[in-house]
Structures are given as C-alpha cells and as structure tokens.
Amino acid sequence: xxxxxxxxxxxxxxxxxxxxxxxxxxxxxxxxxxxxxxxxxxxxxxxxxxxxxxxxxxxxxxxxxxxxxxxxxxxxxxxxxxxxxxxxxxxxxxxxxxxxxxxxxxxxxxxxxxxxxxxxxxxxxxxxxxxxxxxxxxxxxxxxxxxxxxxxxxxxxxxxxxxxxxxxxxxxxxxxxx
Ligand SMILES: Cc1cc2nc3c(=O)[nH]c(=O)nc-3n(C[C@H](O)[C@H](O)[C@H](O)COP(=O)(O)O)c2cc1C
Numbered sequence: 001x002x003x004x005x006x007x008x009x010x011x012x013x014x015x016x017x018x019x020x021x022x023x024x025x026x027x028x029x030x031x032x033x034x035x036x037x038x039x040x041x042x043x044x045x046x047x048x049x050x051x052x053x054x055x056x057x058x059x060x061x062x063x064x065x066x067x068x069x070x071x072x073x074x075x076x077x078x079x080x081x082x083x084x085x086x087x088x089x090x091x092x093x094x095x096x097x098x099x100x101x102x103x104x105x106x107x108x109x110x111x112x113x114x115x116x117x118x119x120x121x122x123x124x125x126x127x128x129x130x131x132x133x134x135x136x137x138x139x140x141x142x143x144x145x146x147x148x149x150x151x152x153x154x155x156x157x158x159x160x161x162x163x164x165x166x167x168x169x170x171x172x173x174x175x176x177x178x
Contacts, residue, residue, distance in 0.1 A: 001155055002152075002154050002155065002156060003152030003153065003154070003161065003163070004024040004025070004153040004154070004155055005023075005024060005026070005027055005058075005152060005153070006022065006023075006024065006058075006067060006151055006152060006153050007022070007023040007024070007026050007027070007056050007057070007058065007059070008020050008021070008022065008023070008056070008057040008058075008059050008070060008100060008103060009021050009023050009026075009036065009038075009044050009048075009054050009055070009056055010054065010055045010056075010057065010089065010097060010098045010099070010100050010106075011043075011047035011048055011051065011053075011054050011055075011097055011098070012051060012096065012097060012098060013043060013046070013047045013050075013075060016091075017075070017082075018082040018089045018098045018100075019043050019075035019081060020044075020070045020082055020087075020100060021042060021043075021044040021071065021075075022059070022067055022068065022071025023036060023037075023038065023056075023071075024153045024155070025037035025038075026038070026056070029124070032126055032127045033112070033124060033126055033127065034056055034107065034109060034124075034127060035123070035124055035125075036048075036054075036056075036122065036123040037120060037121075037122055038123060039121070040121045041076075042074065042076070043074055043075030043076045044075070045121070045123075046076075047075075048111060048123055049114070051096050051097065052110060052111045053095035053096050053097045053108075053109065053110050053111065054095075054097050054109055054111075054123075054125065055092060055095065055097045055098065055099055055100075055106050055108050055109065056106065056107045056109060056125075057099075057100055057103035057104075057105060057106040057107075058103060058104060058105045058106075058148060058150050059103065059151065060102075060103060060148060060149040060150060060151070061149045061150075061151050061162060062102075062149060063087065063102055063103065064151060064160060066085040066087055068160070069084070069085060070085075087100055087101070087102050088100070088101040088102065089101065092108050092131075094108045094128050094129050095108045095109065095110055095128060097109075099131060104132065104133045104135075104136045104147075104148050104149070104150075105131070105132045105133070105136065105143065105148065106130070106131045106132075107127045107129075107130050107131075108127070108128050108129045108130075108131065109125035109126060109127055109128065110125060110128055111123055111124070111125055112124050112125065112126045135147065136148050145163075145164060145166070146164045146165070146166060148164070149164065150163055150164065151163060
C-alpha cells in the first residue's frame with residue numbers, strides 16, 4: 001500500500017518514562033476513532049494496556065531521523081530511548097500520556113477496546129482532543145496541510161516521501177461528471 005502514514009504513538013511507562021514508537025499500520029477508522037495495529041511485545045503496547053491512553057502525532061520532516069529511530073529502538077531494551085533524541089515532552093491535560101512538543105499535530109486518545117484477533121492485536125482509541133501548533137493553522141484557524149511538513153512511508157522500498165502540495169479539492173473535482 002502507498003502511501004502509509006508516519007504516526008508517532010506516545011505513552012508513559014513506569015515512573016512516567018516517556019516512550020514513542022513509529023506506526024504505519026494505524027489510522028482513522030471512524031470520525032472520532034483511531035485504530036492501532038500493534039505488536040503485543042512493544043513497550044508501547046504494555047504502556048497502553050496499563051494506562052488506557054496514548055497520544056498520536058503526525059511526524060514532520062524536521063524530525064524524520066528521530067521519528068525513524070522511534071521505529072528502530074524499543075523502550076523494552078533501551079532505557080533512554082526518548083532522551084537520546086533530545087526532543088521534549090509535556091503531560092497532556094486530558095489524558096495521562098505525553099505530548100511530544102516538536103510534532104505539529106497531536107491527537108489525545110483513550111482506549112475504548114482491545115481487540116485480540118487471529119489476525120493480530122488492535123487497539124481502538126477515541127479521539128478526545130486535537131492539539132495543533134499555531135504555525136500550521138491558516139488565517140481561519142484551520143489546519144493547513146501544506147504547513148505540516150508531513151511525510152509518508154512507502155512499504156514497497158521502505159522509503160519516506162515528502163507530501164504537501166495541494167492538487168485538488170475533495171467532493172469538488174469530480175462534480176463535472178455528475
Ligand atoms: C516505518 C515504520 C513503521 C512501523 N509501523 C509499525 C506498526 O504499524 N505497528 C507495530 O506494531 N510496529 C511498527 N513499527 C515497529 C515499531 O515502531 C518498533 O518495533 C519500535 O521499536 C517499538 O518501540 P517500543 O517497544 O518502544 O514501543 C514500525 C517501524 C517503522 C520503522
């Protein structure tokens with residue numbers, strides 16, 4: 001599949017230790033819900049099971065190296081995984097999970113269901129709130145995707161690709177064929 005998102009799932013572990021992991025197999029599954037297809041052995045999974053909450057950020061190009069690192073290293077094996085990146089975290093006021101300050105957009109989520117299936121493990125989360133940096137908003141206060149500096153994951157060759165140029169308008173470009 002292409003494109004795949006580059007999502008950063010942030011949680012607290014023991015002693016409020018921040019952990020962040022890179023996730024491509026996740027995304028929106030209903031208007032106010034996200035689904036995380038996640039390996040049960042990850043530190044992130046253990047943290048989510050214990051606290052029932054997480055945040056989900058959109059990774060941006062200025063933090064591509066750190067974001068990739070969050071997908072290579074595990075909090076299970078590396079005590080200072082988050083600290084090594086020198087990124088900054090603050091506690092969300094809505095959920096007991098960290099917000100990584102450098103990422104432009106963060107969803108604050110609470111778990112509504114753990115799904116153990118023969119096809120794998122899935123976490124369903126309800127989006128309680130969305131936090132956005134002011135510098136990614138347009139003059140009307142809406143998120144302007146061209147300002148996010150987002151990138152996507154390519155599952156064919158393991159590449160990361162820049163996105164952001166607007167090429168059309170949903171529900172309008174096709175109207176001429178109606
Ligand atoms: C591009 C990319 C995408 C990934 N997507 C997922 C995913 O969707 N689900 C998953 O369980 N692991 C995924 N991973 C692997 C985890 O991010 C990785 O195992 C990480 O070390 C887990 O960290 P933790 O143990 O500290 O939670 C991905 C890794 C990369 C590099």
